[in-house]
Amino acid sequence: MKICCKIFQTVLVSLIVILIFSMGTYTEATIFPYIKVAGPGSDFGHTPLFPHIKVAVLDYRASNTPEELEFMASHYDLLIGGTLEGYGDSPGFSYTNYYCTYVGSPEYNDMQAWATSHGVDFEDFFIHFAEPTRACLPDSTTGKTECYDLSAGSRVPTNDWQGTGGDLTSYRARIASNPGNANYRAWKLDWLEKEMGDRYDGVFVDNTSFSSIPAFPTIESGGTIAEYPTDAGTSFGNDVLKLFAEFKARFGNSKVQVPNVSSLPDDTRVYPYVWGIFREHLLRPSQTVWFPTIDKNIADSTAAGVANVLHSGANDERSAMATLALFYLVKNETTYLAPYNNWGKPELTTWTIDPRLNQWWEAIAYNVGQPKGDRYTFARGIDPASPLKDSMTATVTKIGWSYRLTDPSKNWPENQWQNLKIRFPSGFLTNVYKSGSNWVELFSPGEVPTDGTYQLGTYAYEVLAREFDNALVLFRPLGASGDASDASAVEVALPATADNLSGTYYLLDWDENLDPTPRTTLSMRNTDGAVLIKTDVLNDTEPPTTPANLSATAVSSTQIDLFWDASTDNIRVLGYKIYRDGNQVGISRTTTYSDTGLLLGKTYTYYVIAYDFPGNESEKSNSVSITLTHTPFASDLTQVKAYPNPFRGDKHSQIIFSNLTANVNIKIYTLTGDLVKEIKEQVGDKAYWDVKNKQGEAVSSGIYIYYITNPKGQEKKGKLAIIK
Numbered sequence: 001m002k003i004c005c006k007i008f009q010t011v012l013v014s015l016i017v018i019l020i021f022s023m024g025t026y027t028e029a030t031i032f033p034y035i036k037v038a039g040p041g042s043d044f045g046h047t048p049l050f051p052h053i054k055v056a057v058l059d060y061r062a063s064n065t066p067e068e069l070e071f072m073a074s075h076y077d078l079l080i081g082g083t084l085e086g087y088g089d090s091p092g093f094s095y096t097n098y099y100c101t102y103v104g105s106p107e108y109n110d111m112q113a114w115a116t117s118h119g120v121d122f123e124d125f126f127i128h129f130a131e132p133t134r135a136c137l138p139d140s141t142t143g144k145t146e147c148y149d150l151s152a153g154s155r156v157p158t159n160d161w162q163g164t165g166g167d168l169t170s171y172r173a174r175i176a177s178n179p180g181n182a183n184y185r186a187w188k189l190d191w192l193e194k195e196m197g198d199r200y201d202g203v204f205v206d207n208t209s210f211s212s213i214p215a216f217p218t219i220e221s222g223g224t225i226a227e228y229p230t231d232a233g234t235s236f237g238n239d240v241l242k243l244f245a246e247f248k249a250r251f252g253n254s255k256v257q258v259p260n261v262s263s264l265p266d267d268t269r270v271y272p273y274v275w276g277i278f279r280e281h282l283l284r285p286s287q288t289v290w291f292p293t294i295d296k297n298i299a300d301s302t303a304a305g306v307a308n309v310l311h312s313g314a315n316d317e318r319s320a321m322a323t324l325a326l327f328y329l330v331k332n333e334t335t336y337l338a339p340y341n342n343w344g345k346p347e348l349t350t351w352t353i354d355p356r357l358n359q360w361w362e363a364i365a366y367n368v369g370q371p372k373g374d375r376y377t378f379a380r381g382i383d384p385a386s387p388l389k390d391s392m393t394a395t396v397t398k399i400g401w402s403y404r405l406t407d408p409s410k411n412w413p414e415n416q417w418q419n420l421k422i423r424f425p426s427g428f429l430t431n432v433y434k435s436g437s438n439w440v441e442l443f444s445p446g447e448v449p450t451d452g453t454y455q456l457g458t459y460a461y462e463v464l465a466r467e468f469d470n471a472l473v474l475f476r477p478l479g480a481s482g483d484a485s486d487a488s489a490v491e492v493a494l495p496a497t498a499d500n501l502s503g504t505y506y507l508l509d510w511d512e513n514l515d516p517t518p519r520t521t522l523s524m525r526n527t528d529g530a531v532l533i534k535t536d537v538l539n540d541t542e543p544p545t546t547p548a549n550l551s552a553t554a555v556s557s558t559q560i561d562l563f564w565d566a567s568t569d570n571i572r573v574l575g576y577k578i579y580r581d582g583n584q585v586g587i588s589r590t591t592t593y594s595d596t597g598l599l600l601g602k603t604y605t606y607y608v609i610a611y612d613f614p615g616n617e618s619e620k621s622n623s624v625s626i627t628l629t630h631t632p633f634a635s636d637l638t639q640v641k642a643y644p645n646p647f648r649g650d651k652h653s654q655i656i657f658s659n660l661t662a663n664v665n666i667k668i669y670t671l672t673g674d675l676v677k678e679i680k681e682q683v684g685d686k687a688y689w690d691v692k693n694k695q696g697e698a699v700s701s702g703i704y705i706y707y708i709t710n711p712k713g714q715e716k717k718g719k720l721a722i723i724k
Contacts, residue, residue, distance in 0.1 A: 133222030179239035202256035210237030276307030283312035285322035325529025362512030367572035369469025378465035382457030385483035389457035505532035567610035646721035
């Protein structure tokens, strides 16, 4: 038996050695497989940054500074966009769309090369007009809408003429793709495979529609599409759906899609093929909010295992806090908030995240806790902005199925209140059936009226609420009056709750400060939102847990980087105080800190203390000492070595990676693409793998792939053989 085992081991070693040095045996996709996710609606194994909210950022290939990108990567649970690769560990999606391309772009050139290499007609990758057509679109170079006469067979433009003068073969022309062409779809999947690589977990598919061709030009004459002669929009959308299905068939759960569905309701046919839905501009507190549709969209997608990324844009405190309140009213365990307006700083011409909007990040990060129930109507009444409004002290008389409310002091025009609103003393609202000079009549109302004071008006308002562990959230929708000015303001009494018996609250603003005035009432206009912190929260005396596993790495001859595990708190960890040699030297809102301007040859000792919103401080973390010597790291990853290779279980205890740069991330994969272990700790230019998986179990014999990256964007890939 031992002889057989020895022979088998020898053969296995020979096979593994052959595999290691036969680089042509596997395709790149097999050698370096994609990151695996658990399936639709999963969180990619990412630990949420905050217990009460998941936050995403959308970056339309913006021109942000490294500092802004670093902020995004350290503050968001999901990163969407072309410039965010290489920042942070949050799941990330590359940007694409399925309906158009720019002439002369890398994507266009790759498409053309693919068509040539596959011997297919490149022009079939686009849709064309079947007849002479006059099409109108805005032109970014003139700022005007321009119209051009296009011949039969012309490509179809989208969005913007881009200064092309109607020449849709010229550089920067934006033209519609043909998702009905199987070769186009095959090329698109090949392109996305390269674009996603091993940096991204999937793709964000912008401007998705299943009922129209997105950004289709205004047509003054002609306009028939050769590839879709009838019902062009729906047929085009059905073919886009094929692309979603083929992406899923090709990548399974190794890569995921998130379509941007800017209008509601969306098409539930796409649910089986996507991880989530990006609902662009869904949170619009300044417009009429149709909650039943929003609720149904979120409920349907959640039931299908599909996450919801709810997008908003806000550039002032009122709209920001209203947006946050609106999100809290509809959120569930699958929803993400994408809170930024991505359309540029006023002083810049490039699209970018506006750093000023980081102000309301602090309000988002404030831990309101978990919801204690569903959304409910907190208050309702007659909108003060109503053109007609009055009150009456009524005596009630029942007349058949109706009730007549009479106030002898009134002298109204006949039927002045017919079909308008009436508010009962209880707060119940209904419509007036008909009215006379001093009476109104209600037909079979939902509540039996009694003698008392009633309010009448053209329009009604309501204030919606949802209670959370630490806060009461209020939002007042726009309503029928359409007036969001001070003229619409009403004063609402704040409720006492089981855990806030005083009924006193403090108003949270967008940079996390609390208004020092305790409130038992609040003035609210149409489109106002508020996050009100319960008084009991501010009486909190419980400190955060102690930061753990503090470590230090010398990254240069003058800089030491610190890393530690996050603390938790019953309300919210606000940040961490950094101490060097017993003196506070900085504050961090994340679990890392870079200490700079240090002296070569000197030994430094560090510890970290967490603090919460009321100022309670944790115990000190473990202390760590480090002597700053000449940088012990390689300048790049070109000379990385991994040894022993093959690893023999009867002779070796670990695999060593040497000649590393600072702050590398090493991931070990199986050949089928499963993540085995992630290694972030290193000692100088070396890192060590104990040949165990992330569950602490010894791995089995076979071929494994290592993939090393660093903050400079460098990477190193290779194979390891494990012999047990």
